[in-house]
Amino acid sequence: MPWVDPDSSDEEDLPRKTPLNVNGTAVNGNAKPKSNGTSYKKQRISSPMKNIPADICDQRTALPIASGRDAIVEQIRQNDVTVLIGETEVPQYLLESSVAGTGLIAVTQPRRVAATSLAARVATEQGTSLGGVVGYAVRFDESTGPDTRIKFMTDGMLARELLSDPLLSKYSAVVVDEAHERTVTTDILLSNLKAIQKERNNASGKGKEKANPLKIVVMSATLDADKFAKFFTNAKILYVKGRQHPVKIYYSSIDHQDYTDAALATFFQIHTDQPAGDVLIFLPGQEDIESLQNSIESLARRLPATAMDVRVCTMYAAQAPGQNSKVFARTPANTRKCILATNIAETSITIPGVKYVIDTGKCKEKWYLSSGTTGMNTLVTRDISQSSAAQRAGRAGREGLGHCYRLYTEDAYDHLAVSAQPEIMRCSLANHFLELLCIGQNMVHMDLMDKPDAEKCKPVQAAAKTLFLLGALTNKMDITPVGRQMVKFPLEPHYARAVVAAHDLGCTAEVLSIVALLSASSKLFVDITEQRENITEIRRKFRHPTGDHLTALNVWKAYEDLSGESASVRKEWCRKHFVNERALGEAKDIREQLRQVCRREKIDPLVTCGEDDEKILQSLGHGLVQNAAFLQPDGSYKQVVGGIVNCQDPSKLDDV
Incomplete structure (x- = not known):
């Protein structure tokens, strides 16, 4: 495979924004924040890991962010909304401190695989079984109990809870993770959280006996924080520098028409020429993953006996719970693990052992395709954004110097969109439209980060038409008894x-x-x-x-x-x-x-x-x-x- 080998100036060291100093002495490059007269020492969390196994406790305390833990907690304590850029253990911090009070801590994810995997990991870190202190809820699958305090869930599951509890009264804190993905549900959830927080805080200010304020933490792995902060009226932004080593970027010298063949050739080029280290290959969808898996396993059987073994693992949204556990397992000696994944592996989950990333530059996105008076959501294979490319490259630098092989030219990268278009501007909105109407909200009038134009946006028009044809709405946009039953x-x-x-x-x-x-x-x-x-x-x-x-x-x-x-x-x-x-x-x-x-x-x-x-x-x-x-x-x-x-x-x- 022909590659353009960059010089040292092309190496990426992410993130580049001013970080929260991990010893708690600076936030956004400023002096330590004031704490209303209370010193950090008094607010320090006592024995936060007393029930956690020693080996896991050691792993957590060894993380770069661990020494900045108290500063993060203090910032969340002082601010109703915190926009946090980087990877932290915020849900555990909220649980182990008093910031979240006695209510539930919701942690939303755009994808069910991320929600269930993270719940399992955090349950282990807390020394509890899944469904105990730490649980999860995704569509058609839930593992929670009376003792659950941290509840990982898809953003859609929390949004559906608004139907029965419009103020989310049982939650004292909501962590919206991977907010940069800007799914329709995430955008709608952020709008509702903003309104809910205002109402609950106003109730607290009126001296009600059971004050129930809400803390909101918006987490994003990308550096597009200003938009989130502005939406929440100048919310506090924390840039947290995690464990990120330099990543060397290699661009292809030609454009590849068949990205799976190019990925196959690149993998075996790495496998035969490069030192030990696992390989993460980003592909658009399940079909590409299964096809490449068959090809790699077939060719790996023909390698000479002296070559390292190849173990192929897969990760995509449609996998059954627990099927991706091999991805996180320790790689055996004299073996190279090859992980084939969709963009779910960009930010939601950290895979240990990865030293090499192969980026096809492709992903699957939901788009509403219309023809005349009808239309439908469909998954379309498209070019990724520069933001996604940076996240993919960053996966190679978690444990040391990494290498990212981009199967596209540098010129092609320069012409990629900086970030993906929000789903709310390009997807069918019928399901969300109906749910919102059931709680007295109209998407057209909501306070959204990006508001679709009701007159020009085809998804909005199509949503209303679809619901009318299904008998869920009248021609005056009133919800019918059938619509209320459907929802x-x-x-x-x-x-x-x-x-x-x-x-x-x-x-x-x-x-x-x-x-x-x-x-x-x-x-x-x-x-x-x-x-x-x-x-x-x-x-x-x-x-x-x-x-x-x-x-x-x-x-x-x-x-x-x-x-x-x-x-x-x-x-x-x-x-x-x-x-x-x-x-x-x-x-x-x-x-x-x-x-x-x-x-x-x-x-x-x-x-x-x-x-x-x-x-x-x-x-x-x-x-x-x-x-x-x-x-x-x-x-x-x-x-x-x-x-x-x-x-x-x-x-x-x-x-x-």
């Missing part, structure tokens, strides 16, 4: 509408199964190109003449018939029929949660339509009306809403 389900609006319709039509049990399968993060069917004809024949028994959804339901019913069999029998059945057992297991968990919601809403989840498939199709039609289309004489399809002509999707279940 109770932690589902996309289309699927929630199908469940509500199923209740009216008497096929709740069947539609819950279908929606659970559609909501699972993994594909139901395993496709192997070399065995396609064999797979088609084996699955023929599941095929339903009406199409994909009832074909999937047939698979589900067949698997459920094996519920009394051993795990090994069920596993073999899935292998024989080329069905993804993980997807079925995930769907089972989702279905159980949906059944619980049904019971709370006085909907009987056991009602079945028997062999009357027409009722199932009618229910799905209520929810997927924007996806409905008529078959045309030429084999194309014309959408019922909008009249857009589409070609048949070759990946649909009915073809396999």
Whole structure:
């Protein structure tokens, strides 16, 4: 691979902003902050790690930021909102000090993998089992208990709690981590936190007996702090310099059309020519990861006996909980670990042992694609931003001098956007629109960091239109009884509408199964190109003449018939029929949660339509009306809403 080898001036040492001095003597380069007459010594936290195992305690106290711990706590104590740039142990600091009072500490993450992984790590650091003092809550999965004080959760889970508790009264502190990713949910959550804090602080100022102020900590790994601080009316900014060593950047001398092939060649170039150290490769999505994993493992088997072994690990959002544990395991002797990851590994999680980073320069982003009067969210492979490139490079410098191989030219880097466009300006907003209306808020009038223009922003227009077509809104933008019932389900609006319709039509049990399968993060069917004809024949028994959804339901019913069999029998059945057992297991968990919601809403989840498939199709039609289309004489399809002509999707279940 041809590389442009930079001179020393090209080495990156991140971050570059003035740090919080770790001995607590300076914040943002200024003198030690005042503490209302109370000295640091009096505010110092006593025995914060008394129940923590000695080895973990030693690891934590060895961190560069550990000696600045008291200064960070003091700043949070003095300020309602703190914008913190860098990596710290703020949740633990809040727990081990008195800053958070007796309430819960929420720590939000944009991704469920980060929320669950960090919860597990912090639970270990606190010397407690997961679900005890430290727990987590993500969609369709929760591990908390009566003793939980730190609750890691996706930003969407905390936002949904607003539906039942508009003031988040059980939380005394909220840490919004990875705020720089600017997801729709994060932006909406920040807006609500700003309003909630004002209301709760005002109540405290009125002398109410149970004052309940709220502390907000906004954490970001990037240096775009000013915008967050300005949004919260000149909030305090702390720049915390963590453990970051120089990283040498190498640019490709040519543009690569096939980034997976380029990553493959670069990995083996590193493996054969460079000293020991693990390699982290950033790829856009799961398909790229699985393809490259197969290629690396195949070529690694052909290496000479004298070469180091190669151990490939993967990390992406759709992985089952615990499946990425190999990523964090110690690398065996005479072995190089190769981690294939999406942008989840940019900032949320630190992977030990990484010395080399290969950056494809690509990521997958959600974008709302519109055609006439209809549209949909889709994942699009796009160039990353300069901010993401810096974060990826920084992963190589956690433990010593690192090396980052960028599979794009320096000129291409110079033309990248400085930061990614906020999701709220480019994604479907239907789900958020409905949830906000249920708590009396209109997105158009909210105090947002970046406000979409209701007249010009297609996602805003599309959200209102979608909810109107689903019967969730009137033409005057008032929420309907159907809409209020839909929002109770932690589902996309289309699927929630199908469940509500199923209740009216008497096929709740069947539609819950279908929606659970559609909501699972993994594909139901395993496709192997070399065995396609064999797979088609084996699955023929599941095929339903009406199409994909009832074909999937047939698979589900067949698997459920094996519920009394051993795990090994069920596993073999899935292998024989080329069905993804993980997807079925995930769907089972989702279905159980949906059944619980049904019971709370006085909907009987056991009602079945028997062999009357027409009722199932009618229910799905209520929810997927924007996806409905008529078959045309030429084999194309014309959408019922909008009249857009589409070609048949070759990946649909009915073809396999």
